[in-house]
Amino acid sequence: MxxxxxxxxxxxxxxxxxxxxxxxxxxxxxxxxxxxxxxxxxxxxxxxxTPRNVVEAALAATEDPTSYRYTPGNGLLALREAVAQSIGVFGNAVPAATDVLITNGGKQAVYQACAAIIDEGDEVLLPAPYWTTYPETVKLAGGVPVDVVADISTGYKVTVEQLEAARTDRTIALIFCSPSNPTGAVYSPEEVTAIGKWALENGIWVIADDIYEALVYDGVEVLPMYRAVPELANQMVVLSGVAKKYAMTGWRVGWMIGPSDVIKAAGALQSHLTSNVNNIAQKAAIEALTGPQxxxxxxxxxxxxxxxxxxxxxxxxxxxxxxxxxxxxxxxxxxxxxxxxxxxxxxxxxxxxxxxxxxxxxxxxxxxxxxxxxxxxxxxxxxxxxxxxxxxxxxxxxxxx
Missing domain, CATH: 3.90.1150.10 (Aspartate Aminotransferase, domain 1)
Known part of the structure; x- marks a missing residue:
């Protein structure tokens, strides 16, 4: 047989x-x-x-018995509060700790943001050059990545006109990264505002990867989209983490900030996927955000x-x-x-x-x-x-x- x-x-x-x-x-x-x-x-x-004060905080955490147990899946309250304070006003107010989800690095934040808002067959606009992980996380969530290509002649930045030309009835989101990986390009405040207003007017989610926002040069201004267009906060997820700014790539602490229903859904996914982020790393991240800079x-x-x-x-x-x-x-x-x-x-x-x-x-x-x-x-x-x-x-x- x-x-x-x-x-x-x-x-x-x-x-x-x-x-x-x-x-x-x-x-x-x-x-x-x-x-x-x-x-x-x-x-x-x-x-x-990693800065020594952050390492010392981690060493102290190893002696704290609370580090040896599960903590809330969404992350330590003190860390979520520190993240909320670090971005300031989101929409019209400082985000509540309940609107922050601590993740196992920035990649998990990207995936969970996609999983929370994308349904099967939804299209997501990706300004290219893009970080290699973006299209794969979109596909994992059941979505369809749509490249919107910029080149050296435009400073590796896409325009509203390009985004509009790529938009269809199935377009649900835009992944936006400035400063950019891989190009180092930074969108001007005017460009960020124009793209944010376009997304708002067309009912398109923005997943904003802000992990490099502290690393700019020559007096260049970085204007986060949530500040450029505050009304966008209800259809926007902001991603970041401690990896690049604090030389903490191996500590695996990232986060996502967004509307309460999206964060709740992503938190439910994380509760089955990984439970909570390593407690010692979370306590180190608290020191990174609140300690000397x-x-x-x-x-x-x-x-x-x-x-x-x-x-x-x-x-x-x-x-x-x-x-x-x-x-x-x-x-x-x-x-x-x-x-x-x-x-x-x-x-x-x-x-x-x-x-x-x-x-x-x-x-x-x-x-x-x-x-x-x-x-x-x-x-x-x-x-x-x-x-x-x-x-x-x-x-x-x-x-x-």
């Missing part, structure tokens, strides 16, 4: 593409572990230590110095076109001038092939634009030491010479 073949991986999970940035980071680390002198520009991770400015100044250095060096490579980013800690170069030409006896016809060639031949890890919805570009993180930055870009320049 023939046996019915067992059903294997679900269609939904089979359609998900693994994180390109983590995959490249893992490959470069494996090479380094094998003794290769790899320079890694791939991960979006500050190379600074001097370390944040020190890191921002170091990023600013490296930003100027990496752009000046990349601009010495004729095949690259590199704009100056205004925020975050990434630079996004057009590499179309390097495609199709022979490099060390090999030809790279795509930015993905070029990234592989740079890693294989120069032992430098970069992320190709295919990961961010815009082939023909590469992303480099300048959250690395000055020495690694200089060595890495020097290797790329020599390879292409």
């Amino acid at each position: 023939s046996k019915k073949p067992i059903h294997r991986v679900s269609k939904r999970l089979s359609a998900i593409t693994p994180s390109a940035t983590l995959a490249i980071d893992a490959k470069s680390k494996a090479l380094k572990a094998a003794g290769q002198p790899v320079i890694n520009f791939a991960p979006g991770e500050p190379n600074f230590d 001097g370390a944040v400015e020190e890191m921002r100044e170091a990023f600013d110095r490296r930003r100027r250095l990496i752009v000046s060096m990349l601009r010495e490579i004729p095949e690259f076109d590199t704009p100056m980013p205004e925020g975050a800690f990434y630079v996004y170069s057009s590499v179309k001038g390097a495609l199709g030409r022979e490099i060390n006896g090999k030809v790279a016809n795509t930015s993905s092939e070029l990234a592989d060639l740079i890693l294989d031949e120069a032992l430098v890890a970069v992320v190709p634009g295919e990961a961010f919805g815009t082939p023909g570009y590469i992303r480099l993180s300048y959250a690395v030491s000055d020495e690694d930055l200089i060595e890495g870009i020097t290797r790329i320049r020599k390879l292409l010479a």
